[in-house]
Amino acid sequence: MNFIELAEKLELDIDEYLDLIFIFIEKGKSDIEEIMSALEEKDLDKMAKAAHSLRGAAINLGLDDIHEAARYIENMTSEKDLEGVPESLQALIRGMQQIIALAEK
Numbered sequence: 001m002n003f004i005e006l007a008e009k010l011e012l013d014i015d016e017y018l019d020l021i022f023i024f025i026e027k028g029k030s031d032i033e034e035i036m037s038a039l040e041e042k043d044l045d046k047m048a049k050a051a052h053s054l055r056g057a058a059i060n061l062g063l064d065d066i067h068e069a070a071r072y073i074e075n076m077t078s079e080k081d082l083e084g085v086p087e088s089l090q091a092l093i094r095g096m097q098q099i100i101a102l103a104e105k
Contacts, residue, residue, distance in 0.1 A: 005102055006062040021103050024057050039085060048077040066095040
């Protein structure tokens with residue numbers, strides 16, 4: 001993942017893109033916590049809302065891996081099927097950790 005390339009694709013300078021990334025990190029952490037909580041509670045509506053929020057933000061920033069994992073979770077909630085959700089949640093966590101590490105450089 002290269003933030004400079006992603007910024008260029010969005011026609012932003014790197015500082016503007018990084019500002020958005022830092023906002024994404026804060027909101028994304030909250031969304032992931034909501035998904036974790038909803039999974040424990042088996043609250044499909046809460047999980048769908050958090051996954052939808054995360055998915056939309058990720059696609060707007062070109063963060064394809066996070067987008068795909070959040071999309072999977074959102075789709076599974078609409079099918080009322082939680083199989084595979086824990087694995088996708090782990091993918092979200094790994095993706096967020098990668099973004100945080102890159103942003104801190």
